[in-house]
Amino acid sequence: xxxxxxxxxxxxxxxxxxxxxxxxxxxxxxxxxxxxxxxxxxxxxxxxxxxxxxxxxxxxxxxxxxxxxxxxxxxxxxxxxxxxxxxxxx
Amino acid sequence: xxxxxxxxxxxxxxxxxxxxxxxxxxxxxxxxxxxxxxxxxxxxxxxxxxxxxxxxxxxxxxxxxxxxxxxxxxxxxxxxxxxxxxxxxxxxxxxxxxxxxxxxxxxxxxxxxxxxxxxxxxxxxxxxxxxxxxxxxxxxxxxxxxxxxxxxxxxxxxxxxxxxxxxxxxxxxxxxxxxxxxxxxxxxxxxxxxxxxxxxxxxxxxxxxxxxxxxxxxxxxxx
Numbered sequence: 153x154x155x156x157x158x159x160x161x162x163x164x165x166x167x168x169x170x171x172x173x174x175x176x177x178x179x180x181x182x183x184x185x186x187x188x189x190x191x192x193x194x195x196x197x198x199x200x201x202x203x204x205x206x207x208x209x210x211x212x213x214x215x216x217x218x219x220x221x222x223x224x225x226x227x228x229x230x231x232x233x234x235x236x237x238x239x240x241x242x
Numbered sequence: 243x244x245x246x247x248x249x250x251x252x253x254x255x256x257x258x259x260x261x262x263x264x265x266x267x268x269x270x271x272x273x274x275x276x277x278x279x280x281x282x283x284x285x286x287x288x289x290x291x292x293x294x295x296x297x298x299x300x301x302x303x304x305x306x307x308x309x310x311x312x313x314x315x316x317x318x319x320x321x322x323x324x325x326x327x328x329x330x331x332x333x334x335x336x337x338x339x340x341x342x343x344x345x346x347x348x349x350x351x352x353x354x355x356x357x358x359x360x361x362x363x364x365x366x367x368x369x370x371x372x373x374x375x376x377x378x379x380x381x382x383x384x385x386x387x388x389x390x391x392x393x394x395x396x397x398x399x400x401x402x403x404x405x406x407x408x409x410x411x412x413x414x415x416x417x418x419x420x421x422x423x424x425x426x427x428x429x430x431x432x433x434x435x436x437x438x439x440x441x442x443x444x445x446x447x448x449x450x451x452x453x454x455x456x457x458x459x460x461x462x463x464x465x
Contacts, residue, residue, distance in 0.1 A: 167344065
């Protein structure tokens with residue numbers, strides 16, 4: 153079944169203490185060269201089928217519940233099952 | 243006056259809030275998150291805690307609890323509503339108050355006696371204080387950083403809607419040291435620190451928080 157992915161990220165102008173903490177931890181673990189880390193959330197919504205109406209509904213869900221538009225931006229995209237599995241195994 | 247206290251799954255401070263309301267001279271009425279009516283109360287307190295485990299975002303799930311439909315409608319009609327800590331987060335998620343509360347800039351949970359300045363003493367919750375009064379009450383939060391865009395912050399300052407500001411230290415990275423704000427009408431107040439923990443000499447930092455629970459009585463008496 154198709155999966156619609158909603159990515160939620162803190163707005164660029166909003167401080168992201170969690171991302172900052174991760175960024176601070178990387179050099180301590182010997183990972184160099186990362187100048188910024190932003191931490192967000194990813195939602196995977198399994199739907200019956202992907203139609204314009206479904207995508208509009210998901211955008212509404214993202215705006216109403218999944219994100220807080222005051223501090224976060226979101227994107228909606230369709231991902232195939234094989235991509236999800238590949239991502240999980242990578 | 244009858245003051246409702248809403249309990250959500252994960253609320254911590256409902257009993258302290260109810261006690262503070264009684265010490266303030268009012269009747270505390272328990273409201274359940276699943277309730278569809280406000281039992282005829284004259285005001286509502288959304289107490290602190292971790293409603294719905296803070297899942298998704300603090301206050302994000304609570305906002306859609308059945309009782310909140312009633313609280314939002316009543317607040318828009320002028321009912322005095324005070325949100326403390328998690329209650330403040332719920333009011334922001336409900337869009338009754340502007341801005342949002344994010345994780346403390348230093349990433350740690352903070353628990354301390356916090357000095358504040360009351361900057362708006364004309365709300366139903368702060369009228370017992372004088373403008374500019376300095377009080378010390380408990381602060382305890384992990385996600386208490388008040389944020390809003392510059393235009394919103396400027397508007398809040400210009401309209402006198404900053405109810406309280408942190409003194410001495412900014413404990414959580416809140417923009418412009420903001421500890422509490424009110425809505426345009428002035429009946430809805432959100433406050434990150436906990437006045438309900440400062441109502442008796444026996445415990446806590448003193449009785450500086452009591453004014454939040456007696457203001458209402460004074461205002462009612464003066465009507």
